[in-house]
Structure formats: C-alpha cells, structure tokens
Amino acid sequence: MSIEAIQQAIKKYQTIIIHRHVRPDPDALGSQAGLREIIQTTYPDKQVFVVGENDPSLTFLVEMDVIEDEVFHNALIIICDTANTGRIDDARYTLGDKIIKIDHHPNVDAYGDISWVDTSASSTSEMIYHFFIQADGLKMNDAAARLLYGGIVGDTGRFLFPSTTKKTLQYAAELVTYDFDRSKLYDGIYNVKDNIARLRGYILQNFSLTDDGLSVVELKQDILHQYNVSALETGQLVGTLGDVEGILAWVFFIEEEDQIRVRLRSKGPVINGVAAKYNGGGHPMASGASVYSWDEASQVVQDLRQVIEEYYY
Incomplete structure (x- = not known):
C-alpha cells in the first residue's frame, strides 16, 4: 500500500526534501510544509527541507528553505500537489535518490518511484492528514494543523466546491481542535491589497461573455503595469467571475514577458483537456496552461467553446 511504502521510505532516509508545483497555492504550500512539520515532529533527528520559489502573497503560510x-x-x-514533472518547482529534484509523488490531480504523468494519487481527495493537504491518521505513530503539531487546514480551505474554496466531501469536513473538524488562529489564517488567504481590489473592479467592468456562457479576460502588460500587479499576483483574481450569473466557464489570459499564462475555470464543462493541449493540465474544473501568442490564445477560446457545446449536447 502506498501509505506504508511512503512511511518506510521516510524512516529510511536521513535527509528529506519536499517540493511542490510552481506558482504555489495554499494547498501546494500547506501539503508541502504540513508534511515537513509532521515528519520533523515525529523524527526530530532527520533533516527535512521545503524548497521552491517564495510567493510574497503566501509567505505568511511558510517560507522556503535555501539549500545547496x-x-x-x-x-x-x-513532491506534493504536482501532476506533471514540468510543473515541479526546483528542477534539482532529479538529484535525489528516490522520488515519491503525492497528489490529487488526474495522474497524467505517472512519475516517481512511489506514487500515491487520489483524485477523490479535495486537496493534497487532505491526503497528508489522511497519511497522518493511517500511518504508524506519526505526530501532529499546531503548525502542521494550521498548514493542512489552510490547504484544505484554499482548494475547496472555503468548502464551497463540489470536491468537498464528508471526509473533508471531518478532517477539517479534527484539524481545528489544534491551537492556531483561524481568523488570521483566513485573512492571510483571502485579504487582498488595494491594487488587487482595483484590478478586480477592472475585470468586472471589462470581461466578455458569449451566448454559450464563456467569459474571457485579457490582462495585458499595460493593464498589469497600470494597476501595479504582477503576473504572479493575478492568481488571487481568477475566482472573481465565479459568482456571475450566466457564466459557465471562464478563462484568464495573463501576458508575461515570454508567454501568456492561461487560467481556466468551469462550473460544468471539463476543461483540463484543453489545458493539456496547451502545455498545462489540472483538475476537470480548474486548470492552467501556457500559450505564446494572442493567436494561440484565440484558439484556446475556440477550443473552450467546443467543450461547452459538447457539454450542452
């Protein structure tokens, strides 16, 4: 069984390095650092590191280690919460002796010497808590509970997404019995700076909506500069259109220096196939991709319209 194999590997190695995906979200960081806390608390003689680039908006959760x-x-x-090797943050993972994959995305890239993939889990943080329960003699601390709870909250949209299950709510209920400030955690995840809020207003005033329920947002470099928002920070805005009546699926195109970042969301049509076609992937209702011209972005829109048409008929 994967859980037993994972624990045996953890017991065997003195040095453990935990990765996650690029452009992290609360679940990526929560599962990564929450697992670090559990391992370090249970096996205090081991060296356990978390690596990857820091996202300034999420350093309140955890800051990454810098190692040679x-x-x-x-x-x-x-490697936590990362479906494919192309999205692993810090390519030095290839220098290690053994690789373990722990993830809740569709298993399109079956990498790793040991792989535990559970697409029924709301989040990888939920999986890490399940690992804590099922493995033998692991110890939890308040810091781990805070991180895992934050990861679950982030990936379930505060328990609003359909991925939230009875197990999800049960695990969350158990995690909140530990000593951490939930209000402060929510503020860290959901409070935004005034420039982000103003860009949100621009998005609400300027999004397009087709008759079939597809909404498109283009955030080009001049708009990002006007609002002093980095491409990385736009991750805080992708849910802006989720409550707008009539929108069935939506796409954000964020212009970066060398590519156009694509963020896809849906209320029904499965859109991760479109993401996979454009150098990306993810969940059926929440995915990301990359394109390299606005002509290619237009093709993404056409593919999304095709997916919506198939969803209707």
Missing part, C-alpha cells in the same frame, strides 16, 4: 545542490545527494524527494 549537495544536500540533494542521497536524499528522499517528496
């Missing part, structure tokens, strides 16, 4: 290349040699590598 030689630390990876003979280390156990655990």
Whole structure:
C-alpha cells in the first residue's frame, strides 16, 4: 500500500526534501510544509527541507528553505500537489535518490518511484492528514494543523466546491481542535491589497461573455503595469467571475514577458483537456496552461467553446 511504502521510505532516509508545483497555492504550500512539520515532529533527528520559489502573497503560510545542490545527494524527494514533472518547482529534484509523488490531480504523468494519487481527495493537504491518521505513530503539531487546514480551505474554496466531501469536513473538524488562529489564517488567504481590489473592479467592468456562457479576460502588460500587479499576483483574481450569473466557464489570459499564462475555470464543462493541449493540465474544473501568442490564445477560446457545446449536447 502506498501509505506504508511512503512511511518506510521516510524512516529510511536521513535527509528529506519536499517540493511542490510552481506558482504555489495554499494547498501546494500547506501539503508541502504540513508534511515537513509532521515528519520533523515525529523524527526530530532527520533533516527535512521545503524548497521552491517564495510567493510574497503566501509567505505568511511558510517560507522556503535555501539549500545547496549537495544536500540533494542521497536524499528522499517528496513532491506534493504536482501532476506533471514540468510543473515541479526546483528542477534539482532529479538529484535525489528516490522520488515519491503525492497528489490529487488526474495522474497524467505517472512519475516517481512511489506514487500515491487520489483524485477523490479535495486537496493534497487532505491526503497528508489522511497519511497522518493511517500511518504508524506519526505526530501532529499546531503548525502542521494550521498548514493542512489552510490547504484544505484554499482548494475547496472555503468548502464551497463540489470536491468537498464528508471526509473533508471531518478532517477539517479534527484539524481545528489544534491551537492556531483561524481568523488570521483566513485573512492571510483571502485579504487582498488595494491594487488587487482595483484590478478586480477592472475585470468586472471589462470581461466578455458569449451566448454559450464563456467569459474571457485579457490582462495585458499595460493593464498589469497600470494597476501595479504582477503576473504572479493575478492568481488571487481568477475566482472573481465565479459568482456571475450566466457564466459557465471562464478563462484568464495573463501576458508575461515570454508567454501568456492561461487560467481556466468551469462550473460544468471539463476543461483540463484543453489545458493539456496547451502545455498545462489540472483538475476537470480548474486548470492552467501556457500559450505564446494572442493567436494561440484565440484558439484556446475556440477550443473552450467546443467543450461547452459538447457539454450542452
């Protein structure tokens, strides 16, 4: 069983390095750092690191470790919340001795010496808490509980998304028995700076909506500069259109220096197939991709309209 194999690997290795996907969200960071806390609390003699680029808007959750290349040699590598190798943050994961994949996305890239993928889980943070319950003799602390709860909250949209199950709510109920400030955690995840709020207003005034329920938002470099918002920060805005009546699926195109970041969301049509076609992937209702011209972005829109048409008929 994957859980037993994962624990045996953790017991075996003295150095453990935990990765997650690029442009992290609360679940990526919560599962990554929550697992670190559990391992470090249970096995205090081990060296456990979390690596990747810091997202300034999420450093309130955890800050990444800075380690040299030689630390990876003979280390156990655990990669959380990352469906495919192209999205693993910090390519040095290849320098490790063994790789474990823990993820709740569709298993399109079956990498790793040990792989535990559960698409029924609301989040990878939920899976890490399940690992804590099922494995033998693991210890939880308040910091781990805070991180895992934050990851679950983030990936379930505060328990509003259909991925929320009875198990999700049960695990959340158990996590809140630990000592951490839930109000402060919610504020950290959902409060936004005034420039982000103003860009949200621009999005609400300027989004397009087709007759079949597709909404398109283009955030070009001049708009990002006007509102002093980085491409990375736009991740806080992708849910802006989720409550707008008549929208069935929506796409954000964010112009970066060398590519156009694509963020896809849906209330019904399965859109991760479109993401996979354009250098991306993700969940059936929430995915990301990359294109390299506005002509290619237009093709994404056409593919999304095709998916919506098939959904209706």
